[in-house]
Amino acid sequence: MSTYSIGIDIGGTNTDMGLVRNDGTIVTRSNIPTNAYIDFEPYIRDIVACIEKMMKDCNVDTIEGIGIGAPNGNFYTGCVDNAPNLTIKGVLNFEQEIHKYMNVPVVLSNDANAAAYGEMVYGGAKGLQHFIMFTLGTGVGSGIVIDGKLVHGSTGAAGELGHSILIPNGRRCTCGRNGCLETYTSARGIVQTYFELKGTPVTADVDSKRIGDLANQGDPTALKTWETVADQLGLAMANAVNFSAPQAIFLMGGPTKVGEPLLKPLQAAFDRYILNIFAGSCQIRMSQLKANEVAILGAAALIKMKK
Amino acid sequence: MSTYSIGIDIGGTNTDMGLVRNDGTIVTRSNIPTNAYIDFEPYIRDIVACIEKMMKDCNVDTIEGIGIGAPNGNFYTGCVDNAPNLTIKGVLNFEQEIHKYMNVPVVLSNDANAAAYGEMVYGGAKGLQHFIMFTLGTGVGSGIVIDGKLVHGSTGAAGELGHSILIPNGRRCTCGRNGCLETYTSARGIVQTYFELKGTPVTADVDSKRIGDLANQGDPTALKTWETVADQLGLAMANAVNFSAPQAIFLMGGPTKVGEPLLKPLQAAFDRYILNIFAGSCQIRMSQLKANEVAILGAAALIKMKK
Numbered sequence: 236m237s238t239y240s241i242g243i244d245i246g247g248t249n250t251d252m253g254l255v256r257n258d259g260t261i262v263t264r265s266n267i268p269t270n271a272y273i274d275f276e277p278y279i280r281d282i283v284a285c286i287e288k289m290m291k292d293c294n295v296d297t298i299e300g301i302g303i304g305a306p307n308g309n310f311y312t313g314c315v316d317n318a319p320n321l322t323i324k325g326v327l328n329f330e331q332e333i334h335k336y337m338n339v340p341v342v343l344s345n346d347a348n349a350a351a352y353g354e355m356v357y358g359g360a361k362g363l364q365h366f367i368m369f370t371l372g373t374g375v376g377s378g379i380v381i382d383g384k385l386v387h388g389s390t391g392a393a394g395e396l397g398h399s400i401l402i403p404n405g406r407r408c409t410c411g412r413n414g415c416l417e418t419y420t421s422a423r424g425i426v427q428t429y430f431e432l433k434g435t436p437v438t439a440d441v442d443s444k445r446i447g448d449l450a451n452q453g454d455p456t457a458l459k460t461w462e463t464v465a466d467q468l469g470l471a472m473a474n475a476v477n478f479s480a481p482q483a484i485f486l487m488g489g490p491t492k493v494g495e496p497l498l499k500p501l502q503a504a505f506d507r508y509i510l511n512i513f514a515g516s517c518q519i520r521m522s523q524l525k526a527n528e529v530a531i532l533g534a535a536a537l538i539k540m541k542k
Numbered sequence: 543m544s545t546y547s548i549g550i551d552i553g554g555t556n557t558d559m560g561l562v563r564n565d566g567t568i569v570t571r572s573n574i575p576t577n578a579y580i581d582f583e584p585y586i587r588d589i590v591a592c593i594e595k596m597m598k599d600c601n602v603d604t605i606e607g608i609g610i611g612a613p614n615g616n617f618y619t620g621c622v623d624n625a626p627n628l629t630i631k632g633v634l635n636f637e638q639e640i641h642k643y644m645n646v647p648v649v650l651s652n653d654a655n656a657a658a659y660g661e662m663v664y665g666g667a668k669g670l671q672h673f674i675m676f677t678l679g680t681g682v683g684s685g686i687v688i689d690g691k692l693v694h695g696s697t698g699a700a701g702e703l704g705h706s707i708l709i710p711n712g713r714r715c716t717c718g719r720n721g722c723l724e725t726y727t728s729a730r731g732i733v734q735t736y737f738e739l740k741g742t743p744v745t746a747d748v749d750s751k752r753i754g755d756l757a758n759q760g761d762p763t764a765l766k767t768w769e770t771v772a773d774q775l776g777l778a779m780a781n782a783v784n785f786s787a788p789q790a791i792f793l794m795g796g797p798t799k800v801g802e803p804l805l806k807p808l809q810a811a812f813d814r815y816i817l818n819i820f821a822g823s824c825q826i827r828m829s830q831l832k833a834n835e836v837a838i839l840g841a842a843a844l845i846k847m848k849k
Contacts, residue, residue: 388787480695
């Protein structure tokens, strides 16, 4: 029998919502502009109105719950705590506010954790008990699954491997420290590496997508850029294996779309850096979820954790 | 009511055994020389004889189980797999062999995992749900507890943070790779750093204990050595926090006995390297178990995991 849940992806610009069937189909979608709100109450009211409309439009009477992926989303408290990119300020208790209108489970987590969980429930990590998801984009996020459970840690914010220091005293990071993985393997870090290798100042017309296209056309500097990124990411992935001995590490996000120029040297770097006792025990895999669905599916998947 | 279990610490030279009361007291101890055995069967027979004698001597009729800490000990299989430092070769199925004589639960794990679990059951980590133990000695080991459970990962060998690569292309490690944490913060790594700072060849009369004594007497090179080690260990600890957001990181082992010269700069380095969202959420603590008891208590504690 089909059951349904709601997935909500809260971004600084838009709040995307979807009604998700238990087979991983997004039956219908809706969205409101997050940055049009200053106050929390009308924002929640409009979210609830969207949910009710989606359910009505699809003749769905009951849902299993509402899952929310949000920057700074805290699994334990059900709150978004002072997210810098939101126009609505303060500690936002989504669980409590939504419960004023709807009596269903509400589960929050950050976006990378939601992506990992979505992969497990609806994607390529089905049936896996131990895996790690790296999301490459504006930043580098991660979600860690151990024994079939998402790792939230004592604070609810565990799984920040993008801010593991890869190169002591390396590049300056937005977090205020130096040498974080994110400064090398985020879209911006990849662009920086390209121009460093080229030996010219950074120009605004070249993004990581363009460097991917150049590499696939055989441009030597672009190819060298992806080899460098592969080496750095492969090292970080091998280090992560020491922690939880996962069966697989998944990758998703814009920069991974380049394909071979990244993936071939990445496998080689991972094989070179992995500790001997783990050799062959952990595969590198690409996310099996569509880029425009992962956020909603990941959020909706969070509901499955309550059971 | 008092209950009892057996803790066994398997080293290359000695096999130490203890009868442990549920309050964490080692009621009596016994040992046999591991390296006097080539065959597994007589070795197990003698272990069982020791266990039965300890129980008889103390008028203990029943035990909850037998916990074993061993190099390459695998929690999932109950086997020690080809441990390089044992004279008994091959895959040693302790669980199966002991069950030929005694019908009680047998649980195996590696020594650092056992130390972490011992700290949780009998030591300073009582009541904690999320912590990491670093053991500094000949090597650097670690045990990771998440949600009150030891992390074994998919292979049973998770928690090898001593082999996380701290400095890419750094010092050569016994594992065949370069730059592992172990090459800097093990007893041997500390000695190497001391002589590098001194600018003279390594001599056999100086060990990490001696460098500790020198530091506590105010020797500038020794003090600088511990500051360097603190910086390296503090960085590795901050990186580990990104993974599981623990409430505490525990330290044990010979080199930690130096006290202030390590611990003061370590706290400073940890505070400097920790990601801002985790600031203040994780304490550095020393193991509360005695050095000569931790291996047996840790092994005995493993039994508690079966429940």
